[in-house]
Amino acid sequence: MITGLTWLLACQLVGEVLVRLTDAPVPGPVVGMVVLFVLLRARGSGDDATVVRAADGLLRHLQLFFVPAGVGVVVYLARIRDDAVPIVAALLVSWCAGLAVVGWTTTLLERVGSRR
Amino acid sequence: MSGRLGDTADWMVHSPVFFVLLTLAAYRVGREVRDRTGGHALAQPVLIAVALVGTTIAVLGVDYRVYRSGTEMVAFWLGPATVALAVPLHRQSHRLRGFLLPLLVAIPLGAVVSVASAVTVVQALGGGAELARTLAPASTTTPVAIALSETAGGLPPLTAVLAVTAGILGAVAGPAVLTMLRIRERRARGLALGAVSHGIGTSRALTEDASEGAFAALSMGLTALTTSFVLPVVVALLVR
Numbered sequence: 143m144i145t146g147l148t149w150l151l152a153c154q155l156v157g158e159v160l161v162r163l164t165d166a167p168v169p170g171p172v173v174g175m176v177v178l179f180v181l182l183r184a185r186g187s188g189d190d191a192t193v194v195r196a197a198d199g200l201l202r203h204l205q206l207f208f209v210p211a212g213v214g215v216v217v218y219l220a221r222i223r224d225d226a227v228p229i230v231a232a233l234l235v236s237w238c239a240g241l242a243v244v245g246w247t248t249t250l251l252e253r254v255g256s257r258r
Numbered sequence: 259m260s261g262r263l264g265d266t267a268d269w270m271v272h273s274p275v276f277f278v279l280l281t282l283a284a285y286r287v288g289r290e291v292r293d294r295t296g297g298h299a300l301a302q303p304v305l306i307a308v309a310l311v312g313t314t315i316a317v318l319g320v321d322y323r324v325y326r327s328g329t330e331m332v333a334f335w336l337g338p339a340t341v342a343l344a345v346p347l348h349r350q351s352h353r354l355r356g357f358l359l360p361l362l363v364a365i366p367l368g369a370v371v372s373v374a375s376a377v378t379v380v381q382a383l384g385g386g387a388e389l390a391r392t393l394a395p396a397s398t399t400t401p402v403a404i405a406l407s408e409t410a411g412g413l414p415p416l417t418a419v420l421a422v423t424a425g426i427l428g429a430v431a432g433p434a435v436l437t438m439l440r441i442r443e444r445r446a447r448g449l450a451l452g453a454v455s456h457g458i459g460t461s462r463a464l465t466e467d468a469s470e471g472a473f474a475a476l477s478m479g480l481t482a483l484t485t486s487f488v489l490p491v492v493v494a495l496l497v498r
């Protein structure tokens with residue numbers, strides 16, 4: 143477990159450093175994800191690799207790590223109540239529109255691609 | 259005696275030990291409710307945990323900032339967990355073949371639509387410029403959403419809350435809405451869910467199907483990247 147976590151943190155650090163060196167507008171962990179992906183491909187890692195087991199362990203509880211940010215809702219309850227209509231409507235509309243556009247575009251292009 | 263009791267109670271509601279315990283226990287209750295309800299869509303552990311913790315600190319009169327800094331070590335693991343999303347992607351990488359074009363067109367298009375529609379709706383309903391800038395990045399993963407909100411001139415902590423809300427919406431309703439929209443292909447479903455509900459949507463996608471989860475993870479990463487480029491432009495064009 144510790145060996146696996148060490149690998150995950152090392153990839154994150156490489157990602158964070160790369161982001162700062164290049165001024166890329168991406169979060170470090172996302173670049174770290176790409177770094178780990180390249181490593182896993184290069185080594186052809188299987189399910190018994192320590193980093194894979196540590197990753198599976200963290201991902202089972204992915205939702206837990208969002209709790210501290212989510213609790214921030216208590217601070218903004220009044221603001222959210224005051225602007226409930228624009229906030230709720232914008233959240234719902236942009237969520238639905240994004241979901242539909244990505245889903246439909248992907249399905250359409252995939253059909254066109256597989257017909258060729 | 260009552261002085262010591264008061265001091266101890268005061269220490270407790272400022273202690274990371276208490277806050278981390280509260281967070282883990284509330285999350286544990288959330289998992290229990292999900293399992294007992296046979297994985298009901300509404301019973302998302304994050305939703306239940308936020309409600310329980312929020313109520314508890316409100317009742318105890320604890321300042322959110324104190325809670326937030328006390329649980330820094332829980333939030334810290336969001337970084338390594340994001341890195342860990344490379345693993346499902348690695349397992350499904352054979353399914354990437356022939357899917358590159360759809361991916362490279364759909365994700366940027368989705369990013370533009372998400373940001374533009376959020377900004378337009380807020381302003382049309384009289385929400386004002388600051389609120390529009392706050393809502394614009396809400397579909398990206400929480401750390402990115404916070405950073406983007408900061409540079410756009412929104413309210414970053416409120417953006418974080420709204421991003422978590424968009425995530426919960428995806429975990430609760432995503433699969434059902436995708437089916438309603440007749441999007442059935444697993445990879446397409448994953449891409450769509452990751453694009454609007456980031457890590458929380460991805461965690462639901464992972465429980466639905468392995469390749470749906472992997473493509474949601476991929477989509478979350480690419481959406482974070484493209485939104486970072488798209489958002490400043492769309493905000494400059496649309497926010498008045």
